[in-house]
Amino acid sequence: xxxxxxxxxxxxxxxxxxxxxxxxxxxxxxxxxxxxxxxxxxxxxxxxxxxxxxxxxxxxxxxxxxxxxxxxxxxxxxxxxxxxxxxxxxxxxxxxxxxxxxxxxxxxxxxxxxxxxxxxxxxxxxxxxxxxxxxxxxxxxxxxxxxxxxxxxxxxx
Numbered sequence: 129x130x131x132x133x134x135x136x137x138x139x140x141x142x143x144x145x146x147x148x149x150x151x152x153x154x155x156x157x158x159x160x161x162x163x164x165x166x167x168x169x170x171x172x173x174x175x176x177x178x179x180x181x182x183x184x185x186x187x188x189x190x191x192x193x194x195x196x197x198x199x200x201x202x203x204x205x206x207x208x209x210x211x212x213x214x215x216x217x218x219x220x221x222x223x224x225x226x227x228x229x230x231x232x233x234x235x236x237x238x239x240x241x242x243x244x245x246x247x248x249x250x251x252x253x254x255x256x257x258x259x260x261x262x263x264x265x266x267x268x269x270x271x272x273x274x275x276x277x278x279x280x281x282x283x284x285x
Contacts, residue, residue, distance in 0.1 A: 137174035147183040178211040234276030
């Protein structure tokens with residue numbers, strides 16, 4: 129049986145320093161059920177070292193463009209909410225490959241058109257590769273509606 133020693137546990141500041149996440153983010157992820165902490169008799173949070181791998185997974189998934197709900201769903205597929213292994217990462221990240229391919233293609237199109245238009249629909253350029261007569265882009269709602277969809281995903285600040 130593997131017994132956890134108090135020295136195996138990390139404080140919030142230890143985890144924040146090692147992971148690059150702010151302590152407030154750690155508390156938020158704990159409230160959302162993405163992380164688990166134990167409490168000392170003085171009610172201070174302590175994290176197992178394996179939380180660092182879980183946080184790396186969260187950061188990588190968010191950088192791919194996954195929403196927090198998608199990250200939560202991905203982590204929920206792990207037995208007993210354990211830390212992702214390399215095999216888990218391979219399995220879960222295969223589902224993200226198409227998303228990355230779409231984002232790469234959209235960024236390439238954006239890069240290639242930067243000298244004429246970024247797809248915002250603003251009508252502020254004399255010569256724009258995308259026409260927006262009578263501001264029809266406004267009917268599609270807020271934001272850069274002509275920007276390729278993979279680049280608009282999760283745009284809420």
